[in-house]
Amino acid sequence: MSDDALLDIRDLRVTYWGKSLLGFRGKAFDAVKGANLSxxxxxTLGLVGESGSGKSSIxxxxxxxxPANGGTIRFGDVDLAAMKTRYPPDVRGQxxxxxxxxxxxxxxSMTVEDxxxxxxxxxxxxxxxxxxxRAVELLGLVSLSEEHLERHxxxxxxxQRQRIAIASALALAPKLIVLDEPVSALDVSTQNQIINLLYERRDELGIAYLLIAHDLALVHHISDRIAVMYLGHIVEEGPSDRVYRAPAHPYTRALLDAVPVLDPDAQRRRRASRKAAPARETPRLAAQGCPYxxxxxxxxPRCEAQLPPDYPVDGGGTAACFLFEAPAGQGSARLRLVQA
Amino acid sequence: MKTVPSDGPAAAPSRRRRGASGSAAIVVVAGAILALLVFLALFADLVSPYDPLRQNLIASLQWPSAAHWLGTDDLGRDVLSRLIHGCRIAVIAAGEATTIAILIGVPIGLFIGYRGGWWDWVVMRVVEAVVSIPGIMVAIVILALLGTGLHKAMIALGILFSTSFLRLARGVVLAEREEVYVRSARVVGASGGRILLGHILPNIAPPLIVQTTLTVGAVLLAEAGLSFIGLGVQPPDASWGTMLSTAAAFMDLHWFLAIPPGIAIILTVLSINLIGDVIRDGVGRGITVAARQDAPVASFAALADVAPSAAALPPPRPDEVLRVEGLRVTVSTADGGELPLISDLSLSISKGETLGLVGESGSGKTLTGLAILGLTSVALRTTHGSIVLNGRDLRTLPRRRIEEVRGNEVAMVFQDPTTSLNPAFTVGSQIAEVLRAKHGLSKSAAWARTVELIDRVGIPRPGERARAFPHELSGGMAQRIAIARALSCNPSLLIADEPTTALDVTVQQEILDLFRDLQAEFGMAILFVTHDLAVAADICDRISVMYAGEMVEMAEVDALFARPRHPYTRGLLSAMPHASDRKPPLPTIRGSVPRPGTWPAGCRFSNRCDFKVAACERRIPLTGTDRLVRCIRADELVLEAAQ
Structure with a gap:
């Protein structure tokens, strides 16, 4: 499936270095530890995770x-990872x-036109x-008009500001737009307006989106596929409906269960099934093994020893979890998971 | 990480605007003074009544007269003429030195601030070496290399003052280059130079302009100093600095000599500072435009007439801890009016009950929490209503009593635990301090209780964690600490302002469970402020929905979600991400929340409502007994719950 991909990420690593006392490179921290995405x-690919999962680093x-610290980011014919951060203008614009x-x-300090x-x-x-x-044309695409050009x-x-940001992102008719939490700072009543706008422009202009968000439900509305990240690893990937309705990885499941729903009665039932948990210690895990x-x-026991590879999941996609090691359709462990 | 727009009303612009119009006259005067200065500098030879160098020892040290308007100096030279010729030196001195300082300091500061790395390291060490030596010594060293004279002195001052421009430019660029718009510019593909000059410079201009005006003043004074020790303007040439040094020598004989150059320097420096402020306000971020006036503006005079009606008051509840009636909070506007931010708000909470205050930004929900505590900013006033906590009206209490109430009977938990805890102290000491101040516990007893509280909020290894600093804890841990601190005085009311909004969803769930648990144990009432209806569905017993500064609906939590009665509540519910399970177009509420001052005159939701009728143009009261709703069509509309 990577052959006809617009963007294909393989084994991506992103590393940040702390600063030592004299300003030299200090301790390394891997924010992304070998991610594959396409x-x-x-x-639209929705990339979901909590803070510190590494989604924004991707x-x-x-x-x-x-700069990438390893792996490839193939975009069309070029490897962005190899260019470090110096993209040629034609790639930049796309x-x-x-x-x-x-x-x-x-x-x-700039006007909307600027x-x-x-x-x-x-x-x-x-x-x-x-x-x-062209600016008037672009503002039209985001339901603003010429009268707004001179304003700050x-x-x-x-x-409206987010509409302006979208208009600017559309200016060069790019092939890919990275949306980093595009609506999470907006009021609830405005969020859907922006989601609808993004969805319409995508179908009209044929743009691909990499949508970064923390809210699986929101991502589900607009994504074709969803990837879930946890501590620098992609733990699950698959078609949007499958991931949202039948989450495979225990973390995806926990993530969905933790989101409160609009039904007080359902919340009561969910509360009854769990009791107040003490705060978790910050995980200080050895490098090998499953991050979750x-x-x-x-x-x-084997989760301690070995990082689970991606196993295929019924309904499409993969989950990096040993529960899915059994051949599709036979996994008793998976049944246990679904029943839980 | 989620963030939510803050609820703070845009109070600042109106105050600023009033200041600007008031000072317009001063600006004209300042401009006139500077114009006069330049005019005199250009045409000093034509304007001045005498040759500034012509001596007349017989008529020395004279007081002002018809012949010599400002008198004469020790050598009988006309002070007015010398003052006028001094303008020329002042203009040259200020212009030269400041220009040199800017041309050297700003580009280097911009470059090293944006580039960082060893460029920054090397340049900053050199600058630190220069500023560690007294300025006048640096100037003397430079002059020793260049030789004396006005222009050389100004070059020396320019180099000296460039360090302050350099450090300022570097500092503001360091902060600015982290802004998201700089990232946006990099994504667009703008070059480093373009980002620096086209994007960053206009935004950091205001502090640089202020620095320029300060430098002009400092240069004028420094010129006087250098001239005084004979390194600047050489006698007998007239500069304000040399005139001052002459005056200093004759202080006892003829004090008036100091007055004309002194006033000239003061007026010039003041005028430049004032003009600088105006330029600063006109550039980049300085622009502050008053709230948009294009939306319909409610008639606030009429609004004031709407007295809190009996129907709008919630019925008395058993075990009431807090009862707010007819609360109104306003902000002063530019034209001296009072703009309401919250109007006619009434609510009550019982012991052990959680009331949700739900709304979008600008609804006034956060402000309500702060107003109950009396913690609103100085620009805001609570003009009407009563806030009765445990039987006492907080609005009638003197300030000292309110401070006792805060922390003892009512405590607050804020959105961002990492900023609501003081980064300089360990978390344990921050809790212990409250216990010692409010409960008079001994040091060891307070510490023991602190560890107990930290344990109670579910933090493992509490004794060890009490010695941690806030930045050493995760967001969820820090919020638990903030909750422990709020509980330390066993308050009867806890106001929680978006306490889970900054947290991850799995942590949010833990914190909500903790609130519920602690409430069961301590029995406090909770006012839970949130924008997230789903969170409210989990934690609240009753929910009050706010919109544009007023309550539009209040109901038991089950009733509200099963059958919302206000169109806004319905709209909010169906717009929640979990409400619909389908592809776009997703349901929306058209338009956006109006800012205070642009609220429609009648029903404040009317311009976004699908069910608007003519009667909605009038003010709509809150009606009902058990559940309250502010909609004239509430009885006829059948609104479905989301999904």
Whole structure:
């Protein structure tokens, strides 16, 4: 499936170094520990995980904001990982981004016209008038209009600012847009407006999205496939509906169960089935083994010794969990998991 | 990591605007003074009544007269003429030295701040070496190399003052380069130079402009100093500095000599500072535009007439801990009016009960919590209503009594535990301090109780963790500590403001369970402020939905989710990510939450409501007995619960 992929990530490693006393490279910390992901043209991959899972590090590596410390990021014919962070302009223009915080992602001293046309100024030789025409066109795509061109970001609400950020990301007609928590800073009533907008533009313009978010339910609405990250590892990947409705990996399951639902009665039942848990110690785990083993109710001795490889799951996709080692359809362990 | 827009109303712009209009006249005066200065500098020869160097020893040290408007100096030279010629030196001195300082300091500071690494290390060590030597000595050393004279002195001062520009530019770039818009610019493919000059520079201009105006003043004074020790302007040429040094020598004989150059320096420096402030406000982030006025503005005079009606008051409940009636919080506007942020809010909470205060940003939910504690910022005023806690109206209590109530009877847990705990002290000492101050426990007793509390909130190895600093704990742990601190005085009311919003969802679940557990044990009432209806469904007994500064619905939690009665509640419920299980288009509420001051005159939700009728143009009261709703069509509308 990696042959026709637009973006294909293999064994990606992202490492951050602390600083020692004299300013030299200190202790290394692997934020991403060998991730595999793939996105086809015009499709959306939702990348879900909690804080510290490494999902934003993958986004930053794809965008060339941090260098990869190993592995490949194939985008079309080029390996982005090999270029470190110095992408040639034609590649740069094809990968754009929308960030989480619409209050700091727009330059406060620029007008909307400056912000939306900045990619055109950097990458094209369009005249001012041509850029303005294109800017009006782009604002139309995000349901804003020409009258907004001269305004500054602070004159807009959070939802409108995010529309401006999307218009700017669309300016160069990119093939891939990395959406890093695009709606989590917005009000509930505005979130869906932005999700709907992203969905419509994707189908219209044939853009692929890498959607980073912490909320599986939200990601499920718009993604074709979903990948779940935990402590730098991708623990599960598969078609959106399968991951959301029939999560395989114990962590994905825990993640879904922890999200409160809008039904007080259901919440009561869920509460009854668990009792107040003490705070967990920060896991200080040996390098080998499953990253989730100390929280996993199904942990086995071998989970300590060996990192589980990706096993295929019924309904599509993979889970990095020994419970799925048995041939599809026969796993008694999996039955146990489903019953739990 | 999730973040939620803060609820804080945009109070600052209106205050700023009032200040700006008030100072317009001063700006005109300052501009006129600077224009006069430049004019005099250019045409000093034509304007000045006498030759500034012509001596007349007979008429020395004269007081102002018709012939010599500002008198004469020790050599009988006309002070006014010397003052006018001094303008020329002042303009040259300030212009030259400041320009040199900016041209050297700003580019280097920008570069090393953005680039970092060993460039930064080397340059900063050199700068530190320079600033560790007294400035005047550095100037003397530079002048010893260059020779004396006005221009050379100004080069020396320029080099000296460039270090402050360099350090300032580096500092602000260090902070600015982490902004998300810089990342956006890098993703777009803008070069380093373009990012630095086109994106970052306009945003860091304000502090640099302030530094410029301060430097001009400092240069004028430094010129006087250098001239005084004979390294700057050479006698007999007139500069304000040399005039001052002359005046210093004749202080006893003729004190008036110091007045004209002194006033000239003061006026010039003041004018430049004022103009600098105006330029700063006009550049980049300084722009603050008042709240948009394009939306319909409610008539606030009419609004004030709506007295808290009896129907709007929640019925008395058994074991009431807190009862708020008719609460109104306002902010002063530019035109001296009072803009309401919360109006006519009434609620009550019983012992052992959790009331959810749910709403989006701008709904006033956080502000309500702060107003109950009396912790609103100075720009805000609680103008109406009563806040009765355990039988006493907090609004009538003197300030000292309220401070006793806070922490003893009511405690608060905030959204971000890592900032609500003081990073400089261990978490245990922060809890123990409260116990000693409020309960008068001994040091060892307070510590023992602290460890007990930390254990109670489910933290393993409590004795060890009590000695940890906040940054050594995860977000969930830190929030547990914040809860332990809030519980240390056994409050009867706990106000929790989005206490799980900054946490991961699996940790959120643990914290919610902890709240419930502790409530069962301690029996406190909880006011739980959240934007997340699903969280409210888990933790709350009753929920009050807020929109645009007022309560629109209040109901028992089961009733609210089974059958919402206000169209806004229904809209919110169906917009929650878990509410629908389908592909887009997802249900939305059109438009966005209006800012305070742009609320529709009648029903505040009317401009976004699908069920609006003509009658919604009037103010709608909160009606009902058991469950309250602020909708004129509540009885006829049958709103389905989400899914």
């Amino acid at each position: 996105i086809r043209p015009g499709q 986004a930053n590596a794809v965008l060339g904001l941090v 990968i754009q981004a929308v960030f989480q915080d619409p209050y700091s992602s727009l330059n406060p 912000i939306v046309t900045e990619p055109l100024r950097v990458h094209t030789t369009m005249s001012r008038a041509e850029r303005r025409t 970001p602070h004159q807009f609400s959070g939802g 083993r100390n929280r996993c109710p199904f942990a086995m």
